[in-house]
Amino acid sequence: MHIPDGYLSPQTCAVMGAVMLPVWAAAAKKVNNVQKTKYAPLMAIGAAFTFVIMMFNIPVPDGTTAHAVGGGLLAIVLGPWAACISITIALAVQALLFGDGGILAFGANTFNMALLLPFSAYYTYRLIAGNSEAASSRRWLGGLAGGYIGVNLAALAAAVEFGLQPVLFHAADGAALYCPYPLSMAVPAMALAHLSIAGPVEGVITALAIRYLQERNAGILSVEASSSPLEGHSYKKLMRGLGMLILLSPLGLLAKGTAWGEWAAGEIEAKMGFIPGGMSSLAERWQAPLPDYGLPGFEHNLLQSSTVYIVSAIIGLGIIFAITYIFSLVQKKTTPDKT
Amino acid sequence: MSTDLPEWLLARQEPFQHGDGIAGGKSIRRGFVEKSVDSMSLVFRESFFAERLASRPGLLQGIDPRVKVLTTILLIIVAGLARHPTTLLALNLWILWVAKVSRVPLPMYLKRVWLAAPLFTGIIVFPSIFNVVYPGDPLLILINFSRHFRLGPWTVPETLAVTYQGVWGALVLILRVGASVSLAVLLALTTRWQVLLKALNMVFVPQVFIVMLEMSCRYIYLFLQTTSEMFVARRSRTVSRTSTQEQRCFVSGSIGALWNKAYILSGEIHAAMVSRGYTGTPKTLVSFQISRLDWLWSLFVLAVSLFFLGGDRIVAW
Structure with a gap:
């Protein structure tokens, strides 16, 4: 699910990065308020944990292996905001040091895997687990559903990002400039792979890990609940701001026309009604040598x-x-x- | 190299290669434990390699890491905006030249960049060169059905053809992914990782994130070693075949155990930091110096970017 550079247009990458900036700021503030000085070491360890989990090969029934993200588990044990920061750091290490996942596509990758995945996994888990005992089977059932839904939502987001490319960007003769598959192909292809393999793998692994923790160290499962950073006034404000951004972002994606500030004299005239004097005289004077x-x-x-x-x-x-x-x-x- | 060591000790041996999967007379197939341990040891190998390469003298190694981060991002944007295969091909050739004068061993570099990423992209993009998947002007007609027919929700066109637009788009995508990946790989290969992370401060990453990045990098190695040991210990005690379900339980158990350890460790690290006077705002020693050469290099990369983008806009229209 790591999108490499080149599949998404720089414009899409910029929009996704802009969406993630307020999320990171809010997450840093939330977790810092709750964890105080514990914040940095806990997040760093969480990131290292996620990185290592992503390297695990999980056996699947047909005899081959698949990979899990582990983001759902981290959201369940640390809370979604903390998981957002940890997964972001793990993805940054992968992109920068191992060339796994793009540098420009970092905003898109973190949107899918560090925002959608942990939040949807966490709230699904909360919905099913409720206020049940740490040893209750509702806990691991919640993990199963949370992991499954989280990975599928992240994959759906990636598919939509891919699928928008041919609609928004193509050459004059119709040749695709970025990912060539439209929504009608990208979404079913990603959904098939994730509904059938990656989703179940993530769900089962999350559920089994929760069962292991229930047996060996049940206390660790209530760490997040006792220090939940979800209460507070600014939460609603942030959600409103995020909602606005999400609503506005398609505008940025759909905006067409010349790059801002790169207008030719004719375009300036159309926009402003006249050509600024300095510009017309410069345009006449400046004759490139070639x-x-x-x-x-x-x-x-x-x-x-x-x-x-x-x-x-x-x-x-x-x-x-x-x-x-x-x-x-x-x-x-x-x-x-x-x- | 002449040594007194016995032959068998010098022979290269892959871990676990013998005996695995032999039971039942089936062909040897690497299990999930071996794959996991392999991919973990690859992380160590790569980081050692990068460290060694970064300390060699070469073009990119001598550039200030902050300048390198910014110029790399600029060039990846150029690759992202370029629309013509010729531009992308020229850009790729130049990147290869930069790698060469930075003394990056080319066979390994080519294998890493041009075998993995574009091959993968090629497989993904392959169906789109046919008119059934992506409409366009036929370039090479493969089958002529001589009439339209419907296949469930799809209308199959009269001919099955490779399209001009499809091939063009695939070529652009593969070359662009190749250029982007090679730029990112070059950055990681020619910069010491600790320094690279510190340099992110330049691109407006807050200090606390950088400290967390550095810390997590350090503990990634520890956790990789811990899990490798868990896996090897498990593997050496396994004598018969295990069911997939049993294997999954073992993997999830390892994940749970790793989290237990990690959580305790984070508490200990926190205590150690606080007892050394940590108050919540990290302080780091950063001493970068931008030389005249770095300025010249930045200007040069800027000019190169303009050259490629300008050229691209001219050939594309």
Whole structure:
């Protein structure tokens, strides 16, 4: 479910990142208020735990293995806000140090796996477990449902992010620029894999881990309940703000047109009713030495002008490669050779 | 290398390769324990490797980590915005050149970047080159059915063809994923990880997150070792085949046990931090120095980005 860079457009990534910023800020504040100085070590350990859980190979009935996320379990034992921070850190380590999951797609990945997954898993668990005893079977049943629903919601979100790409971004001739599958294909494909394998794996693993904890160390299951960071006034405000953002985000996705500030003189005229004087005089004065990468007197026919493009591109590339090499030579001089 | 060691001790041996799955005369198949232990040891191998590579002299190794983080993000955005396969191909070649002058061993680098990520992307994107999945102008007609027919909710077109748009889109996606992955891998390979995490401060990540990142990195190693030991201990005591259900119980038991340990450990770490004067606001020693070379490199990368994006806009329209 880790979306690598390249599948989502930078615009989508920016929107997802913008949605996650207030979530992180709120989560940091909530958990800090409850855990005080315990906050940093607990979250860091939670992140390390999640990272290691993601490496586990879980045996599935057909004899092969699958991976679990472990986010549902973390949300159940630590609460959803704390789980959000821990999973975010684990995903950051994976993206930065192991190249697993994109750097630009970090906002989208955390939206799916650090926000939707723990929150939906936690509330499903709460709904089923209620105020039952720590040893009650409602606890692990809640874990089973929570893990299953959490992973499927996260996968659905990923599928929607994929599926929006061909609708919003494609070349003039219809070729896809990012993920090529529309919603009608992305959603069923992801749903099939997650409803049938990844979801059950996550649910069963969460349930079995809760049963293990019930038998060996039931106290750990009530850690979250005794220090629930969910009460408080700012909670409602945050939810309202989040709701607004979620409602507004499709606008950002759907917005089309020229990039802000990159208008040509004609577009400026259409927008403002006139061309600013300085701009028109600059536009006239500024004649690039190679206008549109073409040589003067060379743009007579398509073949000639495309040859000029190719030659300019190759020269440009050559210069870039050479400068890169010069940098490495300078670098070698300034740093003493240790090998 | 001449040593007095006996031959069998020098021979390379994969753990658990013998005996696994032999019972019942079936072919050898690696179990979930072996796979887990393998993927865990891979983390150690990669981090040692990156540490060694990052201390070699080379182009990227000498650049200030903060500059490197920012320029990497810029270049990934460029790869994200580029729409023409030629641009992406040129960008990929340049990244390869940067890797070469940074003394990254190319066979390993190529295997890591161009075998894993684009292969995976290729499999995902493969169906979209056919007109049944993604409509477009036919490039190569495979089967001519000579008439439309319906298959449940789908209308199958007259011909089954590879489309121009499909191939184009697939090519762009594979090249773009390749470029993005190679940039991220290069950043991780040429920077010491502790330094890399500290450098995130530059891209507006709050200090407390960076401290947590560093702490969690340290304890990832501890937990990986702990779980590897749990798994190896279990594996060495298993003599017969185990049912899938039993295996799942063992895995979830390990997860539960690991959480027990982790939770106790976090309490101990907290106590140790508080007794050393921790009040809730972390303080770190950061001493980065941006040299003139770093400024030049940033400007150069900016110019390269403009070159690629400008070129892309010209060839794409």
